[in-house]
Amino acid sequence: MVVTQGTESDMTLPSWQDTKLGGKIRAALWLETEVGVGNTFTKAELRKAFPEVAQIDRRLRDLRDFGWRIDTSRDDPALKQEEQRYVAKGAEVWIPGQAKTAKHKNSLSAAQRTKIMSDDNFLCRTCGIGSGEPYEDDKDVLSHLNVARREVVLPGGAIEFQMVTECKRCGSTGTKQVDLAAFLGQVEGLSALEQQVFASWIAADQRTRGAMEKLWGIFRTLPVASREAVRQAVAGDNK
Numbered sequence: 001m002v003v004t005q006g007t008e009s010d011m012t013l014p015s016w017q018d019t020k021l022g023g024k025i026r027a028a029l030w031l032e033t034e035v036g037v038g039n040t041f042t043k044a045e046l047r048k049a050f051p052e053v054a055q056i057d058r059r060l061r062d063l064r065d066f067g068w069r070i071d072t073s074r075d076d077p078a079l080k081q082e083e084q085r086y087v088a089k090g091a092e093v094w095i096p097g098q099a100k101t102a103k104h105k106n107s108l109s110a111a112q113r114t115k116i117m118s119d120d121n122f123l124c125r126t127c128g129i130g131s132g133e134p135y136e137d138d139k140d141v142l143s144h145l146n147v148a149r150r151e152v153v154l155p156g157g158a159i160e161f162q163m164v165t166e167c168k169r170c171g172s173t174g175t176k177q178v179d180l181a182a183f184l185g186q187v188e189g190l191s192a193l194e195q196q197v198f199a200s201w202i203a204a205d206q207r208t209r210g211a212m213e214k215l216w217g218i219f220r221t222l223p224v225a226s227r228e229a230v231r232q233a234v235a236g237d238n239k
């Protein structure tokens, strides 16, 4: 599933204090300019910023339908009860037309979410944990898988949002960006043998022990005279 978004404009943002704008738009601008991605805020701070807007917390919640990610203590156990975290920016709702199309594109159906998770083998693509498993470093917490947006820099420089399975804990660290163009360049720079090994890992969706690792496992157990014989054989091959 691919979600495309227009390239970021250099235009300065409208002011969140502009009372001609709607509550939802002003809340989005407030998050962007006053809070900042990754930072927390409280309901009290929100209400203090918008004393004249009725139901500002509801307007803020509405942003979730447009791809904005705002976590509460229910989503992220690290947050205090009164705290919320601005995790990821969604559609630029202050741009005319963005709000309407984005809602459609950003809301995934249950079937689409299941398809993404199934394609990802029901593993968090960031830390590798499965669904409902305890974390190595915190056995009391069980993982919960979500679908997150990943910002991908395509060859040519365009940015595309692609969906990926991620556990709640990894997702709480903010939007991640991946430079696919640079990564492809590195893969293409591998030797033919390395590419072959890499292809087998991709097929298995894990780093399997290949021929090289098995040979090395045997080699390191050899007595010195035998190791020397192997060393010479390899050096001979490289001539």
Ligand SMILES: [Zn+2]
Residues within 6 Å of the ligand: 124, 125, 126, 127, 128, 129, 166, 167, 168, 169, 170, 171
């Ligand atoms: Zn994870």
